[in-house]
Amino acid sequence: MLTCPSCGQENSEGFRFCGACGAALAPARVREVRKTVTVLFSDVTGSTALGERLDPESLRHVMGRYLEEMKDVLERHGGTVEKFIGDAVMAVFGIPTLHEDDALRALRAAWEMRDRLGPLNTELEGDFGVRLEARIGVNTGEVVTGEAASSDRLATGDAVNVASRLEQAAAPGEILLGEQTLELARDAIEVAPAEQLSLKGKADLVAAYRLLNVVEGALAFERLDAPLVGRQEELARVRRAFEQAVSERRCRLVTVLGPPGIGKSRLAGELGANLRGEANILVGRCLPYGEGITYWPLREIFAAAGAEDELEAALAEGAPEEIFWSVRKAFESRAREWPLVLVLEDIHWAEPTLLDLIEHLADWTRNAQLLLLCLARPELLDERTAWASRANAQTLTLEPLAEGEADELIESLLGESQLDEKARLRVAQVAEGNPLFVEQLLAMLVEGGEVDRIPATIQALLASRLDGLPAVERELLERAAVVGVEFEWEVLGELAPDRHRPAGAQLAVLVRKELIRPHEAIDDAFRFRHMLIRDAAYERIPKQLRSELHERVARWLDGKGEEFEEIVGYHLEQAYRSVAELGPPGERVRALAEQAAERLAASGRRAHARADMPAAANLLERATALFAGDAPQRLSLLPSLGRALLEAGQMEQAGSVLAEAVERAQTAGERGLAADAAVSLSYLQIQTSPHEGLYGEVERRVEEAIPVFRELGDEAGLARALGVAGTLRLWRGEAALAIEDLERAARSARDAGDRAQEADSLEYVLVAMVWGPTPVEEAMQRVKELRPRAQGNRRLLVDLLRVQGQLEAMQGRFVAGRDLIAQARALGEEVGLELTLASGVAFQAGYVELLAGDAVAAERELRPACDAMERMGSWGTLASVAPWLVDALLVQGRDQEALRLAERWSAARLAPPEDADAQAGWRRVRAKLLARKGELDEAERIGREATAIASATDFLDLRAQANADFAEVLRLAGRPEESAAAVQEAIRLHEEKGNIAAAALLAHSPASTPAAS
Ligand SMILES: Nc1ncnc2c1ncn2[C@@H]1O[C@H](COP(=O)(O)OP(=O)(O)OP(=O)(O)O)[C@@H](O)[C@H]1O
């Protein structure tokens, strides 16, 4: 038979074109797949000694008997005996077809092999006077093998070597198993840890476990019974069917369909509990494999009813019709007296005869209150397309749990255990409403597993589901998986071996099997039902083929528009990554890496320009990772990457990237790049490594860089350099001059088309206007003028909003101020502006609360912001913001805490002496603190320092604040007149600024009314 690659139709050998659709029938190719299988090695110990004692003829007979027995055991458990190497047996579970319980099957086989040796040894001892002892190793892991249909089924992979090593390390009579096998069968076996193994060519030791017992009839892993969530509607429907069966006294057949783990058995269990006292409920399970399993569920049912003899008698009749008749009579007679519910679990594994029997019962049962409740996975319908299409039958498909229900389940399964929010979110996302997946993911996390790992149990379930599909469907899914969770119909043609788009009917089959579904919003596009199904399909594809397919998707998307460039870059990147691990890169592979990097870098720069910092950092990081360490293209990306990391609040990484860029550029003689990186590094250092003389150093570096940029015509570089110079000027306390510098920098940036840099400079223009001599009214005007420039630049918009919020509050409009700041915060969170959020938005929010007289709210804003800046290592800004948190604590009378904070975040340690704002701010709050402790002299000294530093600046509010706080010191020192004068000066300065709210607050402070103290 030849399967048509296009429509799936089976054609006879010798046909060159498909009889159904006319597509060319390619000669059968051997396709390779990657699979996770379980490998078993067994060996007879001491066979050399045996060979010396026995005549070769006898030895041959002894070994023949042994191998015959072992092969029998292995095959009954579904293993494929791959080879005999001398006296050793190697069997694989999962080839040709995977089963979700391959690991447990292998262990059951191993256990039975050992048991079998007893009787065999009795036989051999009698015949030849010898006894055999065996050792066994079992291991699970990924291998490469031929597709199910091909004859090449050799399994190749490290997992095989490890299994063999485990076998060699086992003592005679012992079974050793590996880590993943244990994980997959953990609840059905008992083990003891064995010594770890070293493997040739491997640095890490391999964990090994000794098998102590395999529990009869146990499941590979436990299913839990957290309180039921949801499913009320489904329960009610089954209950109605039951009530009908009772009232009409006729048989009803309900089939519950759904993928593994969705809750079919659980639903049946709940129904059972629900009907207790109203009906007799008997359960029988179909088994995936084994001898004599056809009627196994009936055996369970009759045993539960205490009527084994009755079944034996029926089965003894031989012919199916006779058996069916007797079985029906047995049920009818019971269901006449009292309602009977038969639950038949997992009928997708049922032998056809059993399915016939169920249909027979549904059709022929008369005058009996019988409900047949069948549970099955969707593949049941592959064999029996017309299942349950009779009048007294219905099917019920279990959908994933709703989001809220899944959360409820997570909550109740966690119980006392703790799980951080990120991990919890990840569980909900990955499980997509499948309760079994929720259980397995949580179990893994609670045992300390890594958040992004997928438990082997889930992987085995999904992989076996795919492996059981017909080849055409499986290959279709694999190709779709390369595209992603969502894929267009059209691109599948691009990826097909014959370049033909698959027939719609083929996709419809996959939809029916609940593997994919039509896209909700895009025509002719589909989505995988579950992210994990996509992953499982993807993981099957050999890496070489993955690479080719990714490249084809990239070429298909290429040229469709700029917005696809990132996706093109992703596919080229994957095309490269898939094969990079396979060996030294050839020309094609190197070219892929380069093309991928170009695309990612271009998208990264665009993300930077629209201020999507996490995206920019991510894209640029991936782009740089694709080049060799010393590639010139990589070097040219490093400065942008460093800046993106800085904005995203990853100071340390930003620092090392920029430092590397400076060094490499200098070595390579790239003056422009070296200057660019050096300027950005300086800017970072202002934040992160304050020390005496830093400002001078940075100014020198900027001065050196400016002529280089001029010479090379690098407007963007020039803009950044001017921006840094302006920023420094601002921190020195010269706001008016800084604004001029920064405006110039912003214009240069705009001319250079560098919108990110423009926003950067304008941000500081705004900050300088808020702090400096610009009256509030005028600053407000400027904010409004700048608004159109924020079009398409969310970073600038965040700055405008937050600054405007502060200005509103300064004029006493707190509601409007808070509202604007909230908008800034929402937007900043959206684009991941961590640094701006912590040092800007949160500061503004806290400051507004202080102006509004709500110190508790101010603390709530400022404390997490200070902690975040500390975490990021943004010292300079932390030093400027911390004094306001101290203020918030002082207003609440929490002096001790305030003192501790002032020490922990002292400007002396965090900021260079040139940082006027930080130095004055820290001193003004310390002076207050000391005065309140009664250390009046020291308080006065420091308070004077604060006002002196502040007076040297044109920061009107800072000067006002220093005076106001000094007034407080004087008041406590019992010098009311001087105190009142200082307050008046402070009020005057606030009024000059137009900070009405701050002036009003002072007018009501105790220091302003000498008579009161
Ligand atoms: N609605 C629910 N509320 C709480 N737990 C649930 C719910 N549904 C399922 N579970 C739990 O999820 C796990 C998987 O459910 P269940 O065993 O019923 O799946 P299944 O559909 O029968 O899967 P399979 O096809 O593998 O037999 C069980 O531990 C079960 O207790």
Ligand SMILES: [Mg+2]
């Ligand atoms: Mg079940």
